[in-house]
Amino acid sequence: xxxxxxxxxxxxxxxxxxxxxxxxxxxxxxxxxxxxxxxxxxxxxxxxxxxxxxxxxxxxxxxxxxxxxxxxxxxxxxxxxxxxxxxxxxxxxxxxxxxxxxxxxxxxxxxxxxxxxxxxxxxxxxxxxxxxxxxxxxxxxxxxxxxxxxxxxxxxxxxxxxxxxxxxxxxxxxxxxxxxxxxxxxxxxxxxxxxxxxxxxxxxxxxxxxxxxxxxxxxxxxxxxxxxxxxxxxxxxxxxxxxxxxxxxxxxxxxxxxxxxxxxxxxxxxxxxxxxxxxxxxxxxxxxxxxxxxxxxxxxxxxxxxxxxxxxxxxxxxxxxxxxxxxxxxxxxxxxxxxxxxxxxxxxxxxxxxxxxxxxxxxxxxxxxxxxxxxxxx
Numbered sequence: 450x451x452x453x454x455x456x457x458x459x460x461x462x463x464x465x466x467x468x469x470x471x472x473x474x475x476x477x478x479x480x481x482x483x484x485x486x487x488x489x490x491x492x493x494x495x496x497x498x499x500x501x502x503x504x505x506x507x508x509x510x511x512x513x514x515x516x517x518x519x520x521x522x523x524x525x526x527x528x529x530x531x532x533x534x535x536x537x538x539x540x541x542x543x544x545x546x547x548x549x550x551x552x553x554x555x556x557x558x559x560x561x562x563x564x565x566x567x568x569x570x571x572x573x574x575x576x577x578x579x580x581x582x583x584x585x586x587x588x589x590x591x592x593x594x595x596x597x598x599x600x601x602x603x604x605x606x607x608x609x610x611x612x613x614x615x616x617x618x619x620x621x622x623x624x625x626x627x628x629x630x631x632x633x634x635x636x637x638x639x640x641x642x643x644x645x646x647x648x649x650x651x652x653x654x655x656x657x658x659x660x661x662x663x664x665x666x667x668x669x670x671x672x673x674x675x676x677x678x679x680x681x682x683x684x685x686x687x688x689x690x691x692x693x694x695x696x697x698x699x700x701x702x703x704x705x706x707x708x709x710x711x712x713x714x715x716x717x718x719x720x721x722x723x724x725x726x727x728x729x730x731x732x733x734x735x736x737x738x739x740x741x742x743x744x745x746x747x748x749x750x751x752x753x754x755x756x757x758x759x760x761x762x763x764x765x766x767x768x769x770x771x772x773x774x775x776x777x778x779x780x781x782x783x784x785x786x787x788x789x790x791x792x793x794x795x796x797x798x799x800x801x802x803x804x805x806x807x808x809x810x811x812x813x814x815x816x817x818x819x820x821x822x823x824x825x826x827x
Contacts, residue, residue: 501534581656592627638650779819789802
């Protein structure tokens with residue numbers, strides 16, 4: 450939950466001193482680190498658990514030397530498992546959470562674990578209305594947000610988002626991952642039509658990644674500063690996203706100039722996490738259902754695979770139905786109706802909500818699929 454990002458090769462907001470280094474100098478050794486990390490990801494479950502134990506011991510020992518306290522940033526199943534894993538090693542590390550943002554069943558587990566509860570700094574509705582909807586992924590939303598808010602300072606980055614071509618800081622590369630996938634360029638790249646000579650669409654709503662900052666990251670960071678504490682995070686590189694590469698390069702334990710954090714599960718797969726949850730008898734919030742095993746041995750949760758705030762759309766395009774908003778409809782119909790139809794107002798004062806966003810990106814939502822499934826079973 451630390452909002453100070455580890456340095457990225459794309460170059461936005463990088464200190465001047467760092468810009469003096471060539472792209473080759475800044476990225477030297479990265480390929481070897483990533484290759485080594487991938488080898489660890491392919492090891493056995495037993496190896497990974499032992500590896501995580503060692504990383505926890507090392508991180509706490511080093512923090513003690515530096516006179517730093519530690520805590521666990523807790524949200525859903527991954528970080529709940531991490532909290533109990535660290536406790537199983539004999540450490541009583543406080544867990545902190547902005548619990549109000551989570552599903553009620555997750556809040557119940559947080560109460561059971563007696564976590565430190567923090568409050569968000571702004572309301573969900575306020576963030577969506579002012580900044581935009583958190584959709585697709587944090588990384589993609591951040592890029593779309595840059596396109597929506599052009600300036601001379603972000604001109605080079607905006608060009609890279611449309612074309613994949615980096616400037617001097619990025620080593621003048623082409624076809625980089627800075628470029629949005631074509632399907633998202635088609636829907637969100639229209640802000641640069643005139644500058645880039647393209648013909649993309651402009652969405653009828655704003656997109657933003659700022660929700661995480663105001664709802665979770667800043668409250669947790671401020672608590673951490675007040676308590677001279679640094680976090681354990683339940684991040685896994687296998688989950689992908691904007692932190693995947695930094696986890697591979699910097700490893701489980703990272704002591705940077707502005708960021709210190711531990712991600713003991715960095716080399717875990719989803720299967721490893723679920724197996725550890727079973728081994729530790731982790732209380733599973735009902736929104737996930739139960740952890741069960743398919744005929745081929747694959748572990749899965751019978752309901753939601755991933756969770757987050759009830760207004761979060763990060764990763765929704767990857768979920769099969771019933772997806773998170775379907776479960777929200779089942780568990781809290783009034784809240785579902787609010788977020789789908791009237792959480793926001795357009796420039797003319799008309800209500801709209803996530804339904805408009807999901808329609809735009811091609812995610813079905815309006816039919817009550819869970820009721821249909823229940824009916825068929827009956």
